[in-house]
Amino acid sequence: MNKPERKSVDLDKVPEHTISRLSLYLRGLNYLEEQGVLTVSSEALARHFGLNAAQIRKDLAYFGDFGVRGVGYNVIELREHLRDILGLNRNWRVALFGLGNLGRALLSYRGFSKAGFNIAVVFEASPEIVAQGEIHGIPIRPIDQAKQLLPELGVQMAILTVPATAAQEVANSVVEAGVGAILNFAPLPLQLPPEIKVRSVDLTVNLENLSYFLHSS
């Protein structure tokens, strides 16, 4: 059996939805590996996870020729390829902004370290919280030191759990400090230069959506 070939990829040409689906495929492959499954066809992957087989083949084709005709994909090999493509076998230095309920919750969320995101520093506006010095061994610093400390600490991504009224200002200073990616939990769309990668998680929108459907049914 030939080793699967990784293509040299023009990453700008890969659609964002493909990247999101790679995460779903990876989830599926992790699950199959736990169940002891060794090889899987795109049809079986699709059936298992409510996805589309043609779409799976097309998404993977951006990155190489991974399957073996008539056999399917080797589960462990494909998983490792997807982890490489997604950059999950590397570590990223992350700064958390805001240590309210959500910020504290995220500090104990193991999904961050599983994805290779290591929280190196926490920034807070409240002097009382900064005075605690650290949380779970991570230093807490005043938010007005962020611009200086972010480059010194080599931070590559910022997680924002600050209040909506502060989010845009904090995002601006993060970008000025050279950080290229933001995970935004503040319930407000951020206005940032197009080269900055932003993902927003708005629990409230999801909750209000469900409230609407309960209310209207």
Add this chain to the structure above:
Amino acid sequence: MNKPERKSVDLDKVPEHTISRLSLYLRGLNYLEEQGVLTVSSEALARHFGLNAAQIRKDLAYFGDFGVRGVGYNVIELREHLRDILGLNRNWRVALFGLGNLGRALLSYRGFSKAGFNIAVVFEASPEIVAQGEIHGIPIRPIDQAKQLLPELGVQMAILTVPATAAQEVANSVVEAGVGAILNFAPLPLQLPPEIKVRSVDLTVNLENLSYFLHSS
């Protein structure tokens, strides 16, 4: 000045994206109200929050005729109308499934009660955790009692933070117990009847997306 008129609305005809944008408009109006702004035009709303003025007018037109020509929207009135439309002035009984890190974090997330979601019961698989009896005054019950207790407690929505391997089975039993809405944090798409309203929050997909962009840039 005339009172804004609420239309009688065929709610099945309102696009889901409109409902999500109503949440954003509500966020914007809350912010403007805190800043002491009394009236606002759709253009100003759009500029403030990176939205589209024509889209704002079209979205609101599904529900009634809220603005006054040449004046704009009364901030407090429009906010209360949006809260009514989204069902946020009502209370919903919610069951939380799974008391791991994320489940515990969500218990202290104040956004739930702000949206009128009251967590009435927690279901857990681990006998040790069930033996604690309660958390923050909310009873913890074994997960195999859910089917019986959900209707007894009048639960209308379930929040799933169980492991991916358990999520589909738990979702099935929730649906069999007559619950019509699910907020899913398990990293797996759920296969459910079309009349069940599901919103999925997958932090991992967002993290891996950012990892990919950091990795590829």
